[in-house]
Amino acid sequence: MREQCCGKVSKFKKLDESIHKPLYDKMHKKLTEHKSYHRRLVKRRSSTVEPVLGTLMNHQNMKRINNRGLAQANKHVLMAAVCYNLKK
Numbered sequence: 001m002r003e004q005c006c007g008k009v010s011k012f013k014k015l016d017e018s019i020h021k022p023l024y025d026k027m028h029k030k031l032t033e034h035k036s037y038h039r040r041l042v043k044r045r046s047s048t049v050e051p052v053l054g055t056l057m058n059h060q061n062m063k064r065i066n067n068r069g070l071a072q073a074n075k076h077v078l079m080a081a082v083c084y085n086l087k088k
Contacts, residue, residue: 056080 006012018024031038056062060080065073
């Protein structure tokens, strides 16, 4: 059964497209057709999200995560976000 799914050479199956591909395509179409909507979204993101990421990277040591494993990395990011929120 493994050979049918992954093949003889590969040890794992790689998905090229996400199950959310139709939603990505719909959003891409909306952004390319409506330039004013695209500008509004970029302006909103740059004023809300990017300063937070910049602060986390510069002041909360988020340029590099020195933990191994996804659970440890998630914990590092969560603690940085908690510190950021407490300082606010």
